Amino acid sequence: MPLEEPSLSDVALVCAADGGYFGLLSGLVRSLKADPTARRMALSVLDLGLDPEHVGWLEGQGATVRAPDWDLDFPGRDGFPRWFRAMTARPFLPRHFPGHAVYLWIDSDAWVQDGTVLAHYVAAARQGKLAIVPELDRAYFNHYRRPKLLGWDQNHKAVAFAYGLAAANRLGRYPILNSGVFALAAEAPHWALWAEALERALNRRRLSRLSTDRLMVKIIEQTALNSIVFADWKAPVKRAPATFLPAWANWLCGKATPMFNPASGHLVEPHAPHRPLGVVHLAGAGVQKRTFRLSTPDGGTVETMLTFDAVEAVKAG
Structure with a gap:
C-alpha cells in the first residue's frame, strides 16, 4: 500500500x-x-x-x-x-x-x-x-x-x-x-x-x-x-x-533478473505475484551494459537493457 x-x-x-x-x-x-x-x-x-x-x-x-x-x-x-x-x-x-x-x-x-x-x-x-x-x-x-x-x-x-x-x-x-x-x-x-x-x-x-x-x-x-x-x-x-x-525497494538486478509486464510497462519481481519494482539497482558484473531477454507474466519475452532510458523505450513501443 x-x-x-x-x-x-x-x-x-x-x-x-x-x-x-x-x-x-x-x-x-x-x-x-x-x-x-x-x-x-x-x-x-x-x-x-x-x-x-x-x-x-x-x-x-x-x-x-x-x-x-x-x-x-x-x-x-x-x-x-x-x-x-x-x-x-x-x-x-x-x-x-x-x-x-x-x-x-x-x-x-x-x-x-x-x-x-x-x-x-x-x-x-x-x-x-x-x-x-x-x-x-x-x-x-x-x-x-x-x-x-x-x-x-x-x-x-x-x-x-x-x-x-x-x-x-x-x-x-x-x-x-x-x-x-x-x-x-x-x-x-x-x-x-x-x-x-x-x-x-x-x-x-x-x-x-x-x-x-x-x-x-x-x-x-x-x-x-x-x-x-x-x-x-x-x-x-x-x-x-x-x-x-x-x-x-532496492532490487539488485545482478542477483535476479526481473520480468517485464507489458500491460503496466513495469519491471516486476520474477516470481508471483510479480509486484512492480520500486528502485531498480544495476549492481553486478556487466549488468549496466548488458541486453537482457526478460520474461513476461503472459509467457512472452522482451529484449532490453535495464537502464531507465532503455525501459522507457520499451514502454513507448
Whole structure:
C-alpha cells in the first residue's frame, strides 16, 4: 500500500558520480523528475569528477552540487581515486548538504521506477531508524548455491578484512544490508557511529596496503554500516536501530533478473505475484551494459537493457 506522506520538502535525495558514471546518473535524475514522489525532494549531488557541462545540466534540473574533500584520514589516501570520496562522504551527508531533516541516498547505478517506495524509507527514518534493504529475496541466486568451504562467504571476508576474524565470526552470518539505497534522519546517532566504524576499518593494521582493486575496500563503507546495525552488545559500538524494507525497494538486478509486464510497462519481481519494482539497482558484473531477454507474466519475452532510458523505450513501443 502506498504510504501517505504529508511533506517531503525537508528530504534531501543524495546521489554521486564522476564523469564516467554521468550517463547512469542522468538516467537516475530523469527517473526522479518523472516521479511525483521523488521530485518533491531536494536533489543533491556529490561531484566526484564531473565535467562542467554535467554540473550545468544537473543544476538545470534543480540539483545542489557539492565536490567533497576527504572526510576521513587513512593510510595511502592521497593515492586513492576521487570516486572513493563518496565512500568517506556518506556518513557525513548532513555536513555536505545541511538544513534537511532526512537524507535519502541512492547510488547512481540505480533508478526509481515507483517512487511511492521512497515514502517508506522516509517514514522509517523519521522514526529514528536506518531504512535499508537486506540482500535477501526468494529469487536471488546466491541463496541456492552450495555452501563454500568452511561456510565463509563474501560477508565473512568483508568483516574480517575490516575488523578481524573474531568480528567476522560474530557478524559474518548476518545478511548484507545494501548501502546503495538508505535513509536516515539528520539527527540520528547512526552517522557518528558509522563514521567511527568506517575510520576504524580504514585505519586497521594489515599486512597489505589498501587498494580499490580489492572488493573488500570498495565495499568497506557498507561493511562499516552493517557492523553498527548488527553489532552485539560486547562490540565497541552499540547496535543502531534499523528497519528492513523488502527487496523490491532496492532490487539488485545482478542477483535476479526481473520480468517485464507489458500491460503496466513495469519491471516486476520474477516470481508471483510479480509486484512492480520500486528502485531498480544495476549492481553486478556487466549488468549496466548488458541486453537482457526478460520474461513476461503472459509467457512472452522482451529484449532490453535495464537502464531507465532503455525501459522507457520499451514502454513507448
